[in-house]
Amino acid sequence: MLPISSFRLVKKLCAAQKHKIKEPTHLSSGDFNHAVSTYRQMLLRGVRPDRHTLPRILTASRLSGSFSFGKQVHGQALKLGFSSDHYVTTALIEMYGRLDGADAAKWLFDKSPRRNSVSWTLLAKLYVMEDKPRLAIDLFNQMVDSGADIDLVALATAIGACGLLKSLQEGRNAHQIARKCGLEFDVLVSNSLLKMYIDCGSMRDARAVFDQMPSKDAISWTAMVRGYVRKGGFNEGLKLFRQMNVEGIKADPLAISSILPACARTAAHKNGKEIHGYLIRNGIDKNLTVLNALMDMYVKSGYIEYAWNIFSGMKDRDVISWTVMILGYSFYGRGELGVGLFREMEKSGVEIDQITYVAVLYACYTARMVEDGRFYFNCLEAPKVAHCALMVALLAGAGLFDEATAFMEKRKIERHAEVLRALLDGCRIHQHQQQNGSTGKRVIEQLCDLEPLNAENYVLLSNWYAHHAKWDMVNRMRETIRDMGLRPKKAYSWIEFRNKVHVFGTGDVSHPRSRRIYWELESLMKKADEEGMRPNSDYSLHEVEEERECIPIGHSEMLATSFGLISTERGATIRVTKNLRICCHCHSFAKFISKIVGRQILIKDPTYFHHFKDGSCSCGD
DNA sequence: CTAGGGTTAG
Known part of the structure; x- marks a missing residue:
């Protein structure tokens, strides 16, 4: 009786773990301990672990992060002679890969006597997770050369790596292989192709894949919608989103969160409100991601009070909820409220990240709270250019030009366009001060130098001349823009x-x-x-x-x-x-x-x- | 009876 029941328990617990835990490093030790103790009982009663037990207990070790226990199991597996079993080997590779890095997994992989597409794919995926797509692709190519079966998952993984590398050439190559294998139209492969083309910036290729798909699921639609929205194709995204509903694919929280940014950025506010209605009707108005996206949509559509209502009614708030609201208030000229929220956030225990600091610095900037800005900036261990640019904006906006330029020199950020634009904004605010006129002009000239093909910079320069009534120069700028074949954005x-x-x-x-x-x-x-x-x-x-x-x-x-x-x-x-x-x-x-x-x-x-x-x-x- | 996979918000 015992071996079977223990064995089932171990299996069940592992399966449960796998579902519950998304981050393998998160220790949810209750179930795991149960699995381990059952396993120990099994050993104590003299039941030999077999090729079914071992992979599962290795998986349990991996998911719970118990590397040392896993290594013990590894030793047992070797002693019991399972070192060449596929399932044991792949479980080992994955465990070592996740807990000790891809190189450790590679070492095991190289030693393993037989490889199959699963172990190849596993290793490739580990490289992808370590942000080494090049190695993953090389591995895939080796696998193809070795004559191993190329299956769906191997293809999807390799295609994903091409997207991460943003290499259209590698991506097309993988696409070609998928075609040869006859797997091009599998929904998993097609979806990864879609994503890869989007990641590589080619909506045209993505669209071609999408249009050819014999059956599309919610993931295909969502990926496509998101692709358009990310590229600024808000109306394309909205059109696709509507079509998705027409074709009977229900919009889920993920699809909703992909389309809301488009609603936030178009003047058609009815779209966002309609979706809000849909959320309530379908009972998905409690999902955190959706609520965050909804808040952001209301902020960007000019309904800050709606965003606030959502925010204050939220049961749980994560770092994004807070950031959206802080930015929202700042965007709306109520930076002091944003700073207040930031202080509340510090007390709430939610982890604060780099983007939240961007938000709070922006809040200080719009509220002209120089002292607070300096303080929050100094909280940052490794400030990014975006943080520095906001500091420059804050200082220059307060008329502290000497401090602003000293700051720029110290941080060596004089050659970043966003920093120069921040400084320029300050000059514009304080243009009544005589010397800022010429500083402004110098900054614009630096911008032209930095981005010679950005027509907006020449427009700035032309406006500067207009402001100083130098009309011949205004005309010269107009000619320059025309001669360079640049087309400044038209105002709408x-x-x-x-x-x-x-x-x-x-x-x-x-x-x-x-x-x-x-x-x-x-x-x-x-x-x-x-x-x-x-x-x-x-x-x-x-x-x-x-x-x-x-x-x-x-x-x-x-x-x-x-x-x-x-x-x-x-x-x-x-x-x-x-x-x-x-x-x-x-x-x-x-x-x-x-x-x-x-x-x-x-x-x-x-x-x-x-x-x-x-x-x-x-x-x- | 076991292993690897594609989607979301600031």
Whole structure:
């Protein structure tokens, strides 16, 4: 009786462990100890472990991280003569690989008398996990040469390694092998091909695989959606997501978390709200990842209070939940609340990572809390460029240019574009100080030098010349951009109205209500004039024609705002999204409008949410 | 009766 029952128990416990424990290093010792003690009993009563018991007890050792016990079992296996059993060997390879590294596994593998695709694959996977895709691919090629069976799992693993290496060439090669084996259309292989092409940055190849798949599962759809969203193809992603539902594949938490970032980044806020409804209807509104993604979506859509409601109602919060909320408040001009949250987070016991520090430094920056910023920066053991750039932004934003430049020199980060842009922002804020004008220009020139093909840098330079009324140079910059064949981004603004997104470009007259939109803006301008609000005094020197260009009447964000004013009911908040940063004229005009029509206006640009209310803006200018 | 695999949020 005993051998069979013990044996079953060991087996069951191992199986249970495997399901429960995702991280093999996490010791969930209860079950494991049970398995081990049963195994010991077995030995005590003189039951010889066999080729079925040994792999399982080795797996239990691996999952519980009991390396020394595992090594004892290894010794027993050798004594009992199981050193050439496939199942024992692979269990050993995996145990050594996970607990002592891939090299230890390789040593065992090289010694093992017979290899099969499982042991090859195992070793390749270990290399992948150690971020050594090159070695994994080499191993796969050796396996192919050795004449071993190439099966689904071996292919999927090798293809995954190509993706990790971001080598399209290796990936195509593996694809070719899959084709030869007739396994190309297996759903596992196809899914790994999809992911590999996406990782290599080729959505076209990924799409080709996807379109040819005889049957697609939720993983295929999710991978594709995520691929598009990551590349900024939000509408493509949304289209695919809808199609997935049409084809009867239920969106699961993973699919939802992949599509929500797209909802967060388009002006069509109805998408995100619809998905929220779907979550509630399907009872998946408790999943942590989903809630985090949902919070982020609301933050980025301009509904910070919804995000806060979700956050405060959450049972468990992880590092991402906190980070989203801290960043959210900062994005919204409430950095001090972000810093407050960070302090609460420190008490909550959730582990704080590098990105949380990015968030809290950003919070300090938007709240102009220099002292706190310095303190949190010093908490970092190995600050990344992103942290340094925020420190520069914080210092320069507070007018501490000497400290900012000294900091840059000390950290040797003068040649990073994001750092230079942070410094430039500071110069812009403090442009009234005489010397910052020339510093600003020098920084822009450094940027042009660093990224000669980035048209935005020349636009910055051109704007600088315009600001200083050097019109011949403005024209020269325009020629330079044209001669280099560069195309600066065009400005667009979006506003959602009655489930439809309306797009405006600069000086756009294509909207059906265009006349009314301009008429509204003109009458508001007139009122602004009467109230003595002038666009900006330093433009008074400009020639009349140029000055007209500077009047924000044709700017896309104003067109969108005006459309919002004439379409929505009185008092409703207006939400506009813009792809470029708002210009300072539109900024002051928007402040004025918010006051005179008694409406709140939210203009989201790539870096910030400008919340205009009663004549002032959340960014504090 | 056993072993290796493809998807998510800041």
